[in-house]
Amino acid sequence: MNRRMICFLVAAVCLSGACRERDIEVYDAGRVSLNIAKGEFRPGTYPESYAFNAYFLGVGAGDYTLDIPVRLTGVVDYERDREYRVRVNEELSQYAVNGVEYTLDERQLLRKGLYEDTFPLTIHVARLNETDDYKLRIELTPNENFVSGLPEYQWVEVSFVKNVNTPPAFWENTSKLSKLTYHPVKCAKFLEVSGITDPDWKDAGTSLALDYWIAVCTEYFEQNEVYDQTTGNRIFFDE
Incomplete structure (x- = not known):
């Protein structure tokens, strides 16, 4: 048998739309x-x-x-x-x-x-x-x-x-964050402070770290006047 022959999807399986590798045979394909x-x-x-x-x-x-x-x-x-x-x-x-x-x-x-x-x-x-x-x-x-x-x-x-216009899963799945009104600017600051890179991150009992990050973000928005570009309202993290 020619060693260049390859295992590939059986033609009948492909034609049926069930193109899965559970049905494989050796075949010298001209196509x-x-x-x-x-x-x-x-x-x-x-x-x-x-x-x-x-x-x-x-x-x-x-x-x-x-x-x-x-x-x-x-x-x-x-x-x-x-x-x-x-x-x-x-x-x-x-x-x-x-x-x-x-x-x-x-x-x-x-x-x-x-x-x-x-x-x-x-x-x-x-x-x-x-x-x-x-x-x-x-x-x-x-x-x-x-x-x-x-x-x-x-x-x-x-x-x-490259934006957080839609709330990431970690924000909605973390109780202390989900209680806060979401805003992309708040989320961006939280990511900067926390260093989180997993969009599905969950608070696995590390409440002290989460509380610290929230406190740092809260202080930042209290000390810096940041406004929503659409409504003109000032943004506070803990609201």
Whole structure:
């Protein structure tokens, strides 16, 4: 048996829409394609989409890179890398420009000997503003090496922001914070004081630390006149 044959999803399973790796066989595929591994491709392993808030990457965060997985349907080539193409669908994306807010090389390589590889998407955090909600729809494009694969796995969405306009989970899940009126400015100050980088952070009994952070924020807003830019009302942390 040719050692270049690859385990891949059975055609009947794919056509039925249940494209999962529970049904695998060795097959010498004449049709060679790529799919972005996401969602139901392997349940519990890959996300359906990607989303993150740059506020939680830590103070002074620079570039943030996502490695997005692609999987081969067809024959593994053990002797050469094979080029494939990706693109950002600008009509279904918003606010981000390649080379400014993000960098994505349209020419990628499926490295020799692999049936799964990744391509990097780099977000330039320092260039993001605190107003826009960014979104990229990244698509595979056929070329001389790979034909189009399964339609639902030819694209993936990446969403990212650099603001806390919406209350993060940690604010709503922490009793002492959830009792306070939420405001993005208050949340930003709290993150600066606490150094929290986990949007799902919970107070695991460390009430002294939480009380201290709240006290520092309360004192800051008492000593500094900070106003809501929309209403003109002064902001106090402990209200």
